[in-house]
Amino acid sequence: MTEESGKITVTNPATGEIAGTAKLCNADDVNAAVEKAYDAFLKWSAVGANKRAAILFKTAELVRRNQDELARLLTTEQGKILPEAKNEVQGFAAVYEFYASITGTARNGDALPKSDYGYAFTMREPIGVCGAIIPWNMPVLIMAWKTAPAIAAGNSIVLKPSAKTPLCALAIAALAKEAGMPDGVLEIVTGSGEGVGRALAQSRNIASLSFTGSVATGKEVERLSCGTGKRLIMELGGSDPMVVCADADIDKAVAGAVSGRFYNCGQTCTAVKRLFVADEIADEFTEKLKAATAKITVGNGILKGIRMGPLNSREGLAGIESALERKGSGEVVSGGNRLTEGAFGAGNFFEPTIVLNPDEKSPLLSEEIFGPVLPVVSVNSLESAIEYANKTPFGLGASVWTTSLKNSYTFAESVDAGIVWVNRHLKIPPEVPFGGEKASGYGRENGLDALKHYTRDKTVIISP
Ligand code: NDP
Numbered sequence: 001m002t003e004e005s006g007k008i009t010v011t012n013p014a015t016g017e018i019a020g021t022a023k024l025c026n027a028d029d030v031n032a033a034v035e036k037a038y039d040a041f042l043k044w045s046a047v048g049a050n051k052r053a054a055i056l057f058k059t060a061e062l063v064r065r066n067q068d069e070l071a072r073l074l075t076t077e078q079g080k081i082l083p084e085a086k087n088e089v090q091g092f093a094a095v096y097e098f099y100a101s102i103t104g105t106a107r108n109g110d111a112l113p114k115s116d117y118g119y120a121f122t123m124r125e126p127i128g129v130c131g132a133i134i135p136w137n138m139p140v141l142i143m144a145w146k147t148a149p150a151i152a153a154g155n156s157i158v159l160k161p162s163a164k165t166p167l168c169a170l171a172i173a174a175l176a177k178e179a180g181m182p183d184g185v186l187e188i189v190t191g192s193g194e195g196v197g198r199a200l201a202q203s204r205n206i207a208s209l210s211f212t213g214s215v216a217t218g219k220e221v222e223r224l225s226c227g228t229g230k231r232l233i234m235e236l237g238g239s240d241p242m243v244v245c246a247d248a249d250i251d252k253a254v255a256g257a258v259s260g261r262f263y264n265c266g267q268t269c270t271a272v273k274r275l276f277v278a279d280e281i282a283d284e285f286t287e288k289l290k291a292a293t294a295k296i297t298v299g300n301g302i303l304k305g306i307r308m309g310p311l312n313s314r315e316g317l318a319g320i321e322s323a324l325e326r327k328g329s330g331e332v333v334s335g336g337n338r339l340t341e342g343a344f345g346a347g348n349f350f351e352p353t354i355v356l357n358p359d360e361k362s363p364l365l366s367e368e369i370f371g372p373v374l375p376v377v378s379v380n381s382l383e384s385a386i387e388y389a390n391k392t393p394f395g396l397g398a399s400v401w402t403t404s405l406k407n408s409y410t411f412a413e414s415v416d417a418g419i420v421w422v423n424r425h426l427k428i429p430p431e432v433p434f435g436g437e438k439a440s441g442y443g444r445e446n447g448l449d450a451l452k453h454y455t456r457d458k459t460v461i462i463s464p
Helices: 027-044 049-065 067-078 082-101 139-152 167-178 193-202 215-225 250-266 279-294 314-325 342-346 382-389 405-414 447-453
Strands: 002-004 007-011 018-023 111-115 118-126 129-133 156-160 186-188 208-212 231-235 240-244 272-278 331-334 353-356 373-379 397-401 419-422 455-462
Touching (some): 018 067, 027 129, 027 156, 027 186, 049 067, 049 139, 067 082, 067 139, 067 167, 082 139, 129 139, 139 167, 139 208, 139 447, 156 193, 167 186, 193 208, 193 215, 208 215, 240 250, 250 279, 250 373, 272 279, 272 382, 279 331, 279 353, 279 373, 314 373, 397 405, 405 419, 447 455
Parallel strands (some): 129 208, 156 186, 208 231, 240 272, 272 373, 397 419
Antiparallel strands (some): 111 118, 331 353
């Protein structure tokens, strides 16, 4: 991605070729979009629930109808393999369908008991113009998580995609318009974090800002937003632990580890970033994990048969290499290298990598590693795995693999995480709340929680 003469040029991470261009907007463009979104909000908030639902359903329908084209665009701008891109586009439609189906109750209030002062009830109202800043790793799904509940509840929203992946957001906003979404309800402002992102955070005219990205940028966005009065959702980085107990179904756990770590080339907030396996099964598990990892074909994700695409950027690639080079980073038993031969040289390719028993203080166990490297540590009990799991500042997702209800429950109640899976990792359906704890952020997206964020209570007391 480069920024020059008023435009962003997006680079295909697999080939180094130009994937497309978008306008390089600035703070004035943000303010103009917010004003336009405010005018739209005044009308949209008064539109009946059925009509709002119909437009969300229609948007989902058009996205499904155009899924092949959108998936190709996503692969070209982001790098993930085509089946994953298609899955993400379908995920967008599923989120829109979910919120369309509950638009009718999105603003339900409560009837309260009669008091000495009369009857009381609450109305839930939309909050106004909302803002969203999203990263490049899941640009389509995260766009849906932020825009669908806000729009369903009757708000308008101004969204900033990453300058690395602005193309799908623009294409989907055009489909929403075709579906009947009024002008200004869904505004996309493309540009840099420093230009567009900063202006959104500092705006006093938006009621909410939902941010997804790294911990460091999240802190900066919090600082910039301070004093503006907006409500915030922070969806930040993670270093999810996966714990495999001695009683687990080993083959199922191996498959879960491979998809949990190498999906999207390891660039998923809730990827398996640290794996703890019971001593008793560690050798068998590791051998099977190595064999499954060796089968992953790496290449341009647009091609058939490829299981893992490139990293999104050269900086991402360099970050992985530097983490592996640091002292105490363990024994590399599979992969470990950048791929540079032939066509690989033009892209950001790295082998799927397994590392055994790095030091506790190594970046592989103490920081968020955003790429296809899986550190595996053997542990002598579930308690010690949980202790390890809770050692990082993060608290996003976590999984335990076991056939024991007791282990499942012990893990779920002891691990620091916003979402816990048992015998699975990664998948998050639209109807369940999602968000992190500790350094991984606060607030919840998806489910009914998101609707609460995008509405406000007004209490009405009627005296007899
Ligand atoms: P960044 O924090 O670098 O960027 C996120 C967004 O913030 C981008 O749109 C970026 O713009 C923008 N931005 C950058 N600087 C500023 C600024 N000063 N003010 C306002 N906005 C700014 O994260 P990445 O894009 O590298 O994404 C990866 C991170 O996101 C990982 O840590 C990952 O774990 C996390 N993530 C968390 C999820 C969750 O739900 N908890 C889900 C997915 C990812 P630009 O890119 O144009 O510079």
